[in-house]
Amino acid sequence: MPQASLLDQHGSELFGPHNLPYGVFGTPGDPARRIGVRVGDVVLDAAAAARAVGDEAVAALLDHPVLNPLMAAGRPAWERVRAAVGRWLTAPELYDAVAPLVRPLDSVELHLPFEVADYVDFYASEHHATTVGRLFRPDGDALTPNWKHLPIGYHGRAGSVVVSGTDVVRPAGQRKGVDDPSPVFGPCARLDFEAEVGFVVGAGSPAGVPVSQQAFPEHVFGVCLVNDWSARDIQAWEYVPLGPFLAKSFATSVSPWVVPLPALEAARVAPPERDTPLLPYLDDAALPAWGLDLRLEVRLNGHSLSRPPFSAMYWTAAQQLAHLTVNGAALRTGDLFASGTVSGPGAHERGCLLEMTANGRDPLSLPDGSARGFLQDGDVVTVTAWAPGPDGTRVGFGEVTGRVLPARVP
Amino acid sequence: MPQASLLDQHGSELFGPHNLPYGVFGTPGDPARRIGVRVGDVVLDAAAAARAVGDEAVAALLDHPVLNPLMAAGRPAWERVRAAVGRWLTAPELYDAVAPLVRPLDSVELHLPFEVADYVDFYASEHHATTVGRLFRPDGDALTPNWKHLPIGYHGRAGSVVVSGTDVVRPAGQRKGVDDPSPVFGPCARLDFEAEVGFVVGAGSPAGVPVSQQAFPEHVFGVCLVNDWSARDIQAWEYVPLGPFLAKSFATSVSPWVVPLPALEAARVAPPERDTPLLPYLDDAALPAWGLDLRLEVRLNGHSLSRPPFSAMYWTAAQQLAHLTVNGAALRTGDLFASGTVSGPGAHERGCLLEMTANGRDPLSLPDGSARGFLQDGDVVTVTAWAPGPDGTRVGFGEVTGRVLPARVP
Structure with a gap:
């Protein structure tokens, strides 16, 4: 029997595939700041997921301690990343690669997600x-x-x-x-x-x-x-x-x-x-x-x-x-x-x-x-x-x- | 006969050893932004000078495209760098090392000297x-x-x-x-x-x-x-x-x-x-x-x-x-x-x-x-x-x- 998708497993009404908000988090064991996507009450380590599925172009946009480089890349890039994240969370063949990269929300520290300009x-x-x-x-x-x-x-x-x-x-x-x-x-x-x-x-x-x-x-x-x-x-x-x-x-x-x-x-x-x-x-x-x-x-x-x-x-x-x-x-x-x-x-x-x-x-x-x-x-x-x-x-x-x-x- | 010091050569009443203001410049041949110190009507390439005289600690503070890292280092560092620049410009034994690193002011492009926070x-x-x-x-x-x-x-x-x-x-x-x-x-x-x-x-x-x-x-x-x-x-x-x-x-x-x-x-x-x-x-x-x-x-x-x-x-x-x-x-x-x-x-x-x-x-x-x-x-x-x-x-x-x-x- 195939694995359930990560969305089936974790997605909630408020934080399902239609939402996928971005934040920046660290963990007690690895406090380095990195971009996360919230699904239900878990956080997906976004750059790690991109690398795990071999999507290096998306990883380059996500592998930062703040959202600013992704934000600067413009709307076509935002759409590409959002579609990719949705794919990682739903494709059964990616489950094994991505599932280890989620953390319970209550186990992470959330940081200022972007560097404020003005x-x-x-x-x-x-x-x-x-x-x-x-x-x-x-x-x-x-x-x-x-x-x-x-x-x-x-x-x-x-x-x-x-x-x-x-x-x-x-x-x-x-x-x-x-x-x-x-x-x-x-x-x-x-x-x-x-x-x-x-x-x-x-x-x-x-x-x-x-x-x-x-x-x-x-x-x-x-x-x-x-x-x-x-x-x-x-x-x-x-x-x-x-x-x-x-x-x-x-x-x-x-x-x-x-x-x-x-x-x-x-x-x-x-x-x-x-x-x-x-x-x-x-x-x-x-x-x-x-x-x-x-x-x-x-x-x-x-x-x-x-x-x-x-x-x-x-x-x-x-x-x-x-x-x-x-x-x-x-x-x-x-x-x-x-x-x-x-x-x-x-x-x-x-x-x-x-x-x-x-x-x-x-x-x-x-x-x-x-x-x-x-x-x-x-x-x-x-x-x-x-x-x-x-x-x-x-x-x-x-x-x-x-x-x-x-x-x-x- | 010893060389004149750079200050004797270039210093002016307004931009002499008592002033030594900092800026950021590039040249047509080398547009990379770097920190300069103004002496009279010339600009000294500050990080290059620090390296030329072997002052690596000062070079680390100056080798940036904006003044912010130097500014962040605090007053003791500011005093150390200011004293070092004064020394480079006056010590006869440093003349040969530093003299090639000045540019006429009218040959450089001046940039925003620091990244503005608020x-x-x-x-x-x-x-x-x-x-x-x-x-x-x-x-x-x-x-x-x-x-x-x-x-x-x-x-x-x-x-x-x-x-x-x-x-x-x-x-x-x-x-x-x-x-x-x-x-x-x-x-x-x-x-x-x-x-x-x-x-x-x-x-x-x-x-x-x-x-x-x-x-x-x-x-x-x-x-x-x-x-x-x-x-x-x-x-x-x-x-x-x-x-x-x-x-x-x-x-x-x-x-x-x-x-x-x-x-x-x-x-x-x-x-x-x-x-x-x-x-x-x-x-x-x-x-x-x-x-x-x-x-x-x-x-x-x-x-x-x-x-x-x-x-x-x-x-x-x-x-x-x-x-x-x-x-x-x-x-x-x-x-x-x-x-x-x-x-x-x-x-x-x-x-x-x-x-x-x-x-x-x-x-x-x-x-x-x-x-x-x-x-x-x-x-x-x-x-x-x-x-x-x-x-x-x-x-x-x-x-x-x-x-x-x-x-x-x-």
């Missing part, structure tokens, strides 16, 4: 931007006049991007209450998370040449989850006029698995109706839709806080890519752009505590009897997501998680 | 911030309430940092005049430069551990010139609430020579009197002064526009470094932080056209009879600088220059 954070949820605008600028319009004309974004600190599971030290910094005569220094008192979705640029583009929305799948390699940790009190004091700086730059966590863009074909949906005409480079009315039906969930210490729907985002990632390059900015392999906090219209669809608690005024009650306006030391924040896959399946993103450590202030 | 741009000139505040926010206070409490900064696009001499394509983007009913798209109509000074981080620091002002010379490898090209019309429309984005991210030019920090000992001066008490991590009243007496000059098509004094900057680079890490943000080798536009109080001490022309209202008259509110296609902007050196000498920075090419809009 990190950009957008602000694409109308619900989030409206709520935040009301809280931070109570005397003005909730949305700034530019908000529906362009996807607002800013550059974050690429060197502070860390992989899920990395502890986050509570930042210290300046804050100033409206009634304080001058700022005070100390640990952030309003530490927050932001549940976001990140888009990872594979193929770069030269300076001076804008990238159109249509070229989105030629440049974006895949999608991950992001927690953009935020110090709200530091942010409120520092952000006028040049934007958030230290309130964000201490840590940004990303999930260890990058879901290939083709795995999300079945999740593509029309974005929400836009009520403001768009300039041609942003207009997507006549283009294939790049809204994405990702269902996020935010948990605090294991307790589910909310289920933000990514499909409610006003701006798509294709629009964000077109905007960020329309001035001629070059793309580099490893550029990461995140969506901004994912928040839907519902009370249980908000992606950060700032919104859930009205800037701390209405604390959440947790099942253990405690209350949270903002995060306490020791809190563990976890964001997970899934998307519809083909034929009634689902595509899993795994999770991005992190624990808050106390500030290190003398 | 790029941060500050806003440290009180004169600049006051003038810009009046222009952009005529109904509010010129300085925002936080300005004298912390050095305001934001992250820019590291991937858009280019070496002096790189042409800059005029960006296109959205702008909206106050009376326009909706934004329009097109080439930037208010393209500007910003004359700045950049600080290059050599030795990194771990996440969670702030870097004090006292540790500034342990982390900062050297200093370069920066032109932070700016699209004022794009900036005015996009920058609320998250700061400048596409108005800056198309290009930032840096000089090809990084002046080692120890070359600026004689240029250290007290910063201007501060009229607002500072929190302890920023207070430098009792610390060695890190104001720097750099004399900048801005030229447009060869015509001198202004001489901005860096000594007038309200915030020092040591304060900026302490601020950018006080939240626990890690430093990486190759981090670049720039001062913000250098502007002094005088009419001919301003570092950008926005200030010189009151946002285009009072155009400059150039010697060729033309006028400039902002930059025209074909304009060449050049920023140079020097600082006092030891014993009445001067330390040259060379220049950062770039030409504006027309926008590429279909």
